[in-house]
Amino acid sequence: MKNNASENYVIRKATIEDLDNIAQLEATCFPAAEAASKESFKKRLERYPDYFFLLFISGKLISMVNGLVTDTPDLQDEMYDDAGLHNPGGAWQMIFGVDTDPAYQRHGYAEATLHAFIDNAKKEGRKGVVLTCKDKLLHYYAKFGFENEGISSSTHGDVTWYQMRLVF
Numbered sequence: 001m002k003n004n005a006s007e008n009y010v011i012r013k014a015t016i017e018d019l020d021n022i023a024q025l026e027a028t029c030f031p032a033a034e035a036a037s038k039e040s041f042k043k044r045l046e047r048y049p050d051y052f053f054l055l056f057i058s059g060k061l062i063s064m065v066n067g068l069v070t071d072t073p074d075l076q077d078e079m080y081d082d083a084g085l086h087n088p089g090g091a092w093q094m095i096f097g098v099d100t101d102p103a104y105q106r107h108g109y110a111e112a113t114l115h116a117f118i119d120n121a122k123k124e125g126r127k128g129v130v131l132t133c134k135d136k137l138l139h140y141y142a143k144f145g146f147e148n149e150g151i152s153s154s155t156h157g158d159v160t161w162y163q164m165r166l167v168f
């Protein structure tokens with residue numbers, strides 16, 4: 001049953017204090033082979049907390065979107081764990097993960113968080129946003145204007161990923 005996201009949520013950027021909740025949400029949403037580790041999130045949060053958008057309901061973390069900024073136009077696997085590749089002046093906003101707590105899925109919370117993240121990238125003057133996803137979610141990201149660029153070079157978690165790009 002899908003409802004529109006109600007207005008009872010708050011979206012904000014992350015701080016290092018959010019590390020435990022972020023790692024926990026990721027482990028709940030992704031299989032172990034695909035989930036980013038707590039150590040990887042720690043490095044990302046130390047380097048680019050402003051590129052983590054978190055949605056809370058009554059203080060509980062429900063959804064998040066994160067990723068670094070780079071001049072490299074294609075999303076590459078080494079970006080996940082090498083936070084040093086973040087370039088604040090870069091042209092492209094990457095999305096590494098979109099997560100919603102399973103108990104809260106299909107209520108529009110990922111959509112609300114994605115809109116906030118995309119709007120921020122637009123406001124910051126990026127060329128656009130790039131992500132990779134499995135085939136079952138191609139239609140979902142297409143609703144936001146992302147175009148499918150075909151199978152990505154990613155071998156992350158040993159599954160097939162498609163690269164999608166939203167150009168502003």
Ligand SMILES: CC(C)(COP(=O)(O)OP(=O)(O)OC[C@H]1O[C@@H](n2cnc3c(N)ncnc32)[C@H](O)[C@@H]1OP(=O)(O)O)[C@@H](O)C(=O)NCCC(=O)NCCS
Nearest residue numbers: 002029098099100105106107108109110111132133136140
């Ligand atoms: C994908 C995910 C972030 C969506 O979060 P959400 O808050 O439920 O998303 P929204 O409510 O904005 O949108 C729901 C829509 O997502 C799509 N969707 C979500 N899960 C899906 C699935 N397993 N298969 C197909 N479509 C799916 C559908 O279009 C759905 O709309 P519907 O309910 O009308 O069918 C969430 O399901 C999740 O965390 N999944 C596990 C992690 C993951 O795969 N993340 C994406 C990595 S690219």
